[in-house]
Amino acid sequence: MLYLGIGTSVEAAPSRVVSVNMCTDELLLLLARPEQITSVTHLAQDRHEFPFWRTGRRYPANDGSVVSVAGHRPDLILTMGGVARDRARLAERIGAEVVAIPFPQTLGDVENSVRTVAEALGREARGRQIIALLRHFTAERPDNPREVTFLSDSGYSFAESSLGAEWLTLAGARVPDGQGVRVTAETLLLDPPETVIRSDYRRGQTSRGQYWPGFRFIEGVPDTRIVYTDGRRWTCSGPSLLPEIRRLRAVLAR
Incomplete structure (x- = not known):
């Protein structure tokens, strides 16, 4: 995972969090307190694309760019994959931390994504709950698939x-x-x-x-x-x- 543009205190949980990727929309909506969420992508509000679209529609939509969320003055921006240099510079300019999660390739990577976002949100306990559920499913998988x-x-x-x-x-x-x-x-x-x-x-x-x-x-x-x-x-x-x-x-x- 990649951290860029640190603009928040490590002691304080972020209070204005935005996601500019549909897959981090999922993590944000599952892990954050509702009052922490400031914006999600427009895809998170599309019932054809996203399973939590009803929840996604409670928040302002963005087009997946840092420019589209700059007006919200976020203290944390979540995304997946790499971060272009101009996006990183803009995030730094508005005082936001960027957490970029790698695209998961294994269930272990899914755990790491949950853990990373939970820590960034100050929601470690919630992250541990989801990871524990995933591990329970893994331990109880059928013997003869x-x-x-x-x-x-x-x-x-x-x-x-x-x-x-x-x-x-x-x-x-x-x-x-x-x-x-x-x-x-x-x-x-x-x-x-x-x-x-x-x-x-x-x-x-x-x-x-x-x-x-x-x-x-x-x-x-x-x-x-x-x-x-x-x-x-x-x-x-x-x-x-x-x-x-x-x-x-x-x-x-x-």
């Missing part, structure tokens, strides 16, 4: 070593050996899976994914079970997945 094919828009899936595949193990599922990040329609035709976990991300809207040949085929296979999942929670693959993992675990166990 069911092989499933996860399908997102246009047939995109999870490779064996991905964060998404790690989350699936907590639900009692595993991706097929040697599967890459995209499943072809030909693969489904030759070897139809017993279970498909299909993302419902923007399912109600017209998109090319809905007309991907693989979906048309697999929905006609009588021996294939299709389980829908809230695709918005998989976008960041952060702690908002915990209740969805609990639900999937129960569904797959039946």
